[in-house]
Amino acid sequence: MIKVEGLSKSYGGFKAVDNVSFECRPGAVTGFLGPNGAGKSTTMRIIAGLTPPDSGSATLGGHHYHDIPNPATQVGVLLDASAQHAGRSGREVLTMGAVAMGLPMTRVDEMLELVSLTPVEAKRRIRNYSLGMRQRLGIAHALLGDPQILILDEPVNGLDPAGIHWMRGLLREYARRGGTVFLSSHLLHEVEVIADELIVIGKGKIVAQGTKEELLHSAGTFVRGSDVDALAHALTQAGISSQPSGDGGLRTESTAEEVAHAAAAAGVVVLELRAAGGAGLEEMFLELTADTQRDETNTEGVAV
């Protein structure tokens, strides 16, 4: 439903988005994961037609956002929950949206109830809202026109664990009915909880994409023995490369079976042998975060 092809966007000499391509299919929640300043928000703004790309294209069901009639009733967008006039009430924000989209006012109450904002809270000015309440309001606004596609930038940011659980239920149900959900996050654990498919971005480039299972299980095998050096030697003899994992074990790209055979052949005692789990993804993510986070968040702020 969302198709991004060869998308690039530079600010001065800095490539915020660098030849990015991916697809989000209906019926699934696609997580867009990357450290701050990796190009997530820029990509989403390009999809919503707010930022012109230098090259490439982003389409929704084959169409550019700009060309879709009354687009908010077909594509729900939340780009920044804090980007609201602080002096307006939550209800007023939804009312303005409903008027523009041509929806009955009952829809405003339905959405307020859906995101659990009480009538009293809805009447308060947004400056008095917590980040979590702003996110709920933003979700309500994105869902107001009952769209087929949802694009949400950092929607879980500021939600408490119960809120994250609620959001997961809401988006899962939405996807189950055939909706397309594309949401970004800079926190692996958040997106892991909610998304079915993952797209990982760093320094403007896609570094990994696939279903959550694929990404979490492609991380190889973890093995721990009574003698680390002997185990490493045995693996090397069998032609298996491995790295110390830092907690007394070894990590390798080979399967558990290959590792077991190598250890048995060398007569090395194995205490633990299992899939390495999401640690591989996490390591990759931490690496991305470590050397990109600081300088690129700054650049994002300066860009015109």
Next chain:
Amino acid sequence: MSAPTTYATIDMDAPGIPMSRLVKVELRKLVNTRAGFWLVVSMGIIAVLITTAMLIWAPVDQLTFGNLFGIMNLPTGFLLPVLAILLVTSEWSQRTGLVTFTIEPKRSRVVIAKLIVSLIAGVGAVVAALALGAIGNLLAGVFHDGAGAWDMTWTGVGHSVLLQMMYLVQGFGFGMLIMSSAAAIVLFFALPTVWSIVAMIVPWLRDNIQPWADLGMAQLPFQGGDAVSGDEWSKLAVSAAIWIVVPLVLGTWRLLRSEVK
């Protein structure tokens, strides 16, 4: 579990957003913030205060419909442009543009809706000034002998509407071009004043340029109900082109091209 209502594909034949709905939303924005609300309220309060003051202290022969109406246009002439500026700049300063321009991505339509709303506000202000002026004039006739002449001409009303519209559109253009509430308001008031002062100091500018490029000066003959000469119309047109059309065109160009963040 109920039958899943599956979502259809993007419907390209769905009706778009009619201009009337965009105008409705922009009208709400004019008054649904504290700044907008109090600007409108303060215009009303100031107008009532001025009328009262005139009734008490003004010389009796000054208490005419034309004068009461005319003086009412001063506070609105000052404050309405601020309202127009905020209507545009708040989309950037409060970042509501993210929502506004995703609901209606054809930004030129949003600009037109905002312009229509500004003009509605301008007409509304003139109508309110007429009503208050009439009430003031009636009261003047009751309390003072010889006051309360109905000396207003349609030319006078026409001129007032024209000037209010010019102030509003000028503010609107400044807002779009500068994009920041504070800077746009300051420059809207300071720039013409600074220019007038400079022009008055430099004799060559004063004699050759100022009459054609000082909007405030060109607007002076239009502040009463007197007939205006063709020369005065041309001077108004040329200064309006410089101070209103240029910011409006450049501002629209900037708004249509800017990245919304």
